[in-house]
Amino acid sequence: MGSKYSLTWDLDVFFPGGSQSPEFQRYLERLEEDVEAFTKKMNQLDKQASNDFDRWYTITETVQDLSSRLGQASAFIVCLVSQDVKDEKAKILRGRLSQLGAAFQASMNNLDRLIKEMDQDSWNRLLRDPRLQPLAFPLDERRRRAAEKLPSEQESLAGDLSVDGYHAWSDLYNAIVGRMTVPFKEGEEIKELSVGQAANKLSSPKREVRQAVFHRMNEAWERESELLASCLNHLGGFRLNLYRHRGWDSVLKEPLDINRMSEQTLTTMWEVISRNKRNFLRFFERKASLLGVSKLSWYDVYAPLAYSDATVGYDEAADFIMEHFKDFDPRMAAFARKAFTEKWIEAEDRPGKRPGGFCTNFPESSQSRIFMTFAGSASNVATLAHELGHAYHQHVMNDLPQMVQRYAMNVAETASTFAESIVADASIKNAATREQKISLLEDKVQRAVAFFMDIHARFLFETRFYEERRKGLVSVDRLKELIVQAEKEAFCDGLDEYHPYFWASKLHFYITGVPFYNFPYTFGYLFSTGIYGLAKQQGPAFAQKYVDLLRDTGRMTVEDLAHKHLGVDLTKPQFWQGAVDLVKADLDQFLELTKED
Structure with missing residues (x-):
């Protein structure tokens, strides 16, 4: 009997023929022509034009139209290269789109120059224009960010130099890691x-396998450590120099600004987590006992507890998700049904797909596509709910102007984690056996450990690395000391053995697009957990508040968002403590269920 819901997505509805699509070819050609025309137009604009509000309205309409079309093309190509990693034509299209995106960005730099040069009185009048008032937040944000940077010619020069400087160090890191091999004995x-492949073995149920692969991997990192330390040092040096020329004192300025949050909110969140995280040492002790070891080491933290290997069918998972979305909001369930029945999801377990999961949006079509590989595990069901949460977030924003649909990484995880929480709680409640319930609870507590401890270690390391990098290059030995100190502090000295080469192994430290690619994850997780707690308290009445909050994620700071929709102050500990308490309740339930009889 065939599946009720398709396990493969429909991309032909956008452009028939995949990477060979003549229709997509024409779409890209028209887009290239329009970007070129817009670039010429922006190059010809002078300072006087900035007081012509009709022209401003036309410019913002063009920017939103081009952004939307670039988003449509990008989403299509991302789907193509993900569903078939050997699609060479799709990779060529990706390169072509990358050039197009760079050309569009150059024209936006010209727009920023005009925005910055406008006098404050004219600017205020512009934002009061009824046609532009809905875009006031993103436009004001662009003006402030442009004012805080170097003159546009210098920013353009820095951008050009960064291709073979800043970004090149990130590319070199990827090249080194891509060619690395880890010798590992399997049988004879x-x-x-x-x-x-080696990292996948860290989730082996056999401790001797995890331990052996961990040490073999560290030997491999050690062999490349001098080169990887050079990459990290020069990435950090480029960033610090650029910040210095811009007059920025703090390395947190850019990541906080990208995530539209204050340093006070970040500090308060980490303080609340730090005050509560010793509770999770009880989880470490219990897990060590269940694994038959005296104390967990780094490679044991995410080890599986062999409690439940029950699998679930795709149709069953889909119906379960829709059923429990409906308990919260029938509109959310109706949206999920649309995604399942209209083939928005690529879930087939087959070779040739890239690993992982994601949700991408097609702005021109007001549709999303979800990518994952469904093999029937509880984790797969959680991933499916998570990605549907992302898609629902976009769905409730589709009628808004394109410029106010851009939400930051920290709130991007809100709807996804919220949807995952609905399904995780329902799964625990409906678990057929005690073992199944333990397995599901352990998964939830494990996520908290990742966000409260693992990511905190990354944040502490990166903060301290930059402090030392200001004074000069940081040696391999010192990098190892810094990461182990951060791990011991973040994990409350709860582990037996730490990871001295984590700084080398974590791609996130080498990403140039988003600095400090760590704390937004913890924020998103805990912010969403707090919102979920309020939803449980307030019941069906909360559903509309939730949609209203999601709709504002692209046009407010997180502090204003939380104050307006939740009536809470994120710079104070109360909200964060309430969210942590919900996680501690899961921990208590896990400890109760795993007590020795």
Whole structure:
């Protein structure tokens, strides 16, 4: 009997023929022509034009139209290269779109120059224009950010130099890791594993396998450590120099600004977590006992507890998700049904797909597409709910102007984690056996450990690395000391063995697009947990508040968002403590269920 819901997505509804699509070819050609025309137009604009409000309205309409079309093309190409990693034509299209995006960005730099040069009185009048007032937040944000940077010619020069400077160090890191191999003995044979293949063995149920692969991987990182330290040092040096020329004192300025949050909110969140995290040492002790070891080491933290290997069918998972979305809001369930029945989801378990999962949006079509590989595990069901949460977030914003649909990374995880929480709680409640319930609870507590401890270690390390990098290059030995100190502090000295080469192994430290690619995850997780707690308290009445909050995520700071829709102050500890208490309740339930009889 066939599946009720398709396991493969429909991309032909956008452009028939995949990477060979003549229709997509024409779409890209028209887009290239229009971007070129817009670039010429922006180059010809002078300072006087900035007081012509009709022209401003036309410019913002063009910007939103081009952004939307670039988003449509990007989403289509991302789907193509993900569903078939050997689609060479799709990779060529990706390169072509990358150039197009760079050209559009150059024209936006010209727009920023005009925005910055406008006098305050004219600017205030512009934002009061009824046609532009809905865009006041993103336009004002662009003006402030432009004012805080170097003159546009210098920013353009820095951008050009960064291709073979800043970004090149990130590319070099990827090249080094891509060619690395980890020799690992399996039976009588020694296999040369890629870093990804070796990392997968860290989730083996056998401790001797985890321990062996952990040490083999560290030996591999050690062999490349001098080069990887150079990458990290020069990335950090470029960033610090650029910040210095812009007159920025704090390395947190850019990531906080990108995430539209204050340093006070970030500090308060980490303080609340730090005050509560010792509770999770009880989880470490219990897990060590269940694994038959005296104390967990780094490679045991995410080890599976062999409690439940029950699998679920795709149709069953889909119906379960819709049923429990409906308990919260029938509109959310109706949206999920649309995604399942109209083939928005690529879930087939087959070779040739890229790993992982994501949700991408097609702005021109007001549709999303979800990518994952469904093999029937509880984790797969959670991922499916998570990605549907992302898609629902976009769905409730589709009728808003394109410029106010851009929400930051920290709130991007709100709707996804919220949807996942609905399904995780329902799964625990409906678990057929005690073992199943333990397995599901352990998964929830494990996520808290990742956000409260693992990511905190990354944040502490990165903060301290930049402090030392200001004074000069940081040696391999010192990087190892800094990361182990951060791990010991973040994990409350709760582990037996730490990871001295984590600074080398974590791609996030080498990403140039978003600095400090760590704390937004913890914020998103805990912010969403707090919102979920309010939803449980207030019941069906909260559903509309939730939609209203999601709709504002692209046009407010997180502090204003929380104050307006939740009536809470994120710079104070109360909201964060309430969210942590919900997680502690899961921990208590896990400890109760795993007590020795």
